[in-house]
Amino acid sequence: MADVLTYVLHYEGEFNKNSLGAVSEGAARAKEIGGECHAVVVGGDDLTDELCSSLGAYGATKVFRAKGSEGLAQPVVDVMAKVIDEHGQAYALFGGGLLGFEIGAGLAARKHAGVTMEVIAVKAEDGKLVAERPILQDSQISISRYKGDLGIIIGRINAFEARTVDGGSAEVVDVDVEYSAWSNQAEMVERGEQRGADVDIEGANILIAGGRGLGKPEGFELLEQLAGAFGGNSAVAATRAVVDAGWYPYAAQIGQTGKTVSPKLYLAAGISGAIQHKVGMQSSENIVAINKDAGAPIFEFSDLGVVGDLNKIVPKLIEAIKAKKGG
Numbered sequence: 001m002a003d004v005l006t007y008v009l010h011y012e013g014e015f016n017k018n019s020l021g022a023v024s025e026g027a028a029r030a031k032e033i034g035g036e037c038h039a040v041v042v043g044g045d046d047l048t049d050e051l052c053s054s055l056g057a058y059g060a061t062k063v064f065r066a067k068g069s070e071g072l073a074q075p076v077v078d079v080m081a082k083v084i085d086e087h088g089q090a091y092a093l094f095g096g097g098l099l100g101f102e103i104g105a106g107l108a109a110r111k112h113a114g115v116t117m118e119v120i121a122v123k124a125e126d127g128k129l130v131a132e133r134p135i136l137q138d139s140q141i142s143i144s145r146y147k148g149d150l151g152i153i154i155g156r157i158n159a160f161e162a163r164t165v166d167g168g169s170a171e172v173v174d175v176d177v178e179y180s181a182w183s184n185q186a187e188m189v190e191r192g193e194q195r196g197a198d199v200d201i202e203g204a205n206i207l208i209a210g211g212r213g214l215g216k217p218e219g220f221e222l223l224e225q226l227a228g229a230f231g232g233n234s235a236v237a238a239t240r241a242v243v244d245a246g247w248y249p250y251a252a253q254i255g256q257t258g259k260t261v262s263p264k265l266y267l268a269a270g271i272s273g274a275i276q277h278k279v280g281m282q283s284s285e286n287i288v289a290i291n292k293d294a295g296a297p298i299f300e301f302s303d304l305g306v307v308g309d310l311n312k313i314v315p316k317l318i319e320a321i322k323a324k325k326g327g
């Protein structure tokens with residue numbers, strides 16, 4: 001038996017697109033190795049029979065539903081470990097993102113299983129799954145094969161496309177889980193849309209991009225003030241380093257694994273100018289960079305470079321723009 005278990009995140013009665021992609025991928029690959037795709041969902045009364053069985057439309061044949069705190073890693077690890085112990089799935093496959101990485105690490109430790117993260121493709125080979133992951137700045141592909149009873153495969157965010165299949169409706173199985181003591185130490189107090197998640201950075205004329213040089217998530221408030229001072233069609237964007245750190249939404253990420261932008265003005269604050277960032281913004285009409293390190297690579301492709309501390313320069317820039325606009 002070579003079944004694949006996925007974890008499906010949900011919010012306000014809808015499944016997450018990244019997770020649905022993992023179900024589709026899990027179903028397609030499981031079929032190739034003679035197995036089925038099963039899904040785990042964790043939550044409260046909002047997980048109705050109808051909602052859970054709708055995962056069948058993406059290829060899941062069984063949905064294991066557990067009552068518990070949604071959006072936290074440890075309870076999900078408890079549920080997945082129990083389902084795997086009882087049903088013996090050979091692979092756990094789910095979408096990346098901060099939660100996915102945390103669950104993957106927790107499950108790997110719990111089950112003493114091999115884990116591969118940032119996977120972009122999964123293939124069937126001799127009745128087993130192998131995971132492909134880019135390395136060395138995406139110039140090479142590394143292939144992971146798994147030993148033991150369980151292999152854990154975590155996709156790069158949105159690496160797998162959500163595809164519907166004909167007439168699928170999954171069987172819903174309730175799972176009674178006794179959560180580990182530490183799993184209940186954290187509590188989900190509130191969930192909501194991240195600030196800036198709806199921003200259209202691809203359509204903006206003026207983009208103020210922030211990086212790790214902002215020092216802390218609150219640094220983005222300064223950049224939002226700057227974008228506000230410019231007014232018009234301006235927006236705030238970010239590097240991958242800061243979106244991975246949870247400082248700003250993924251929707252605002254520029255670069256190789258983010259969005260490609262070409263605004264009239266691109267202003268970088270505290271961004272080093274790594275090649276993976278550059279490929280997403282190099283066609284901007286005017287590039288301005290503020291960086292305290294005169295040797296930062298971003299100055300090599302900037303039209304105007306300002307060497308200095310952004311915490312001193314950006315407030316002065318906001319004042320100057322406001323003064324110029326007469327208020």
Ligand SMILES: Cc1cc2nc3c(=O)[nH]c(=O)nc-3n(C[C@H](O)[C@H](O)[C@H](O)COP(=O)(O)OP(=O)(O)OC[C@H]3O[C@@H](n4cnc5c(N)ncnc54)[C@H](O)[C@@H]3O)c2cc1C
Pocket residue numbers: 134137138210211212213214238239240241242253254255256257258259269270271272273274275276277280290291292293296308309310311
């Ligand atoms: C496969 C792969 C894909 C990737 N995809 C992307 C992608 O799509 N987009 C992306 O952005 N990155 C991507 N990266 C990551 C990329 O390699 C860099 O790590 C990232 O872009 C660095 O982000 P940063 O410039 O915010 O941080 P850092 O490189 O840490 O730079 C911070 C900069 O801030 C400056 N600074 C610090 N304090 C101040 C201050 N007070 N005032 C002014 N300047 C200051 C520093 O001098 C430094 O230059 C990818 C990496 C890999 C391996």
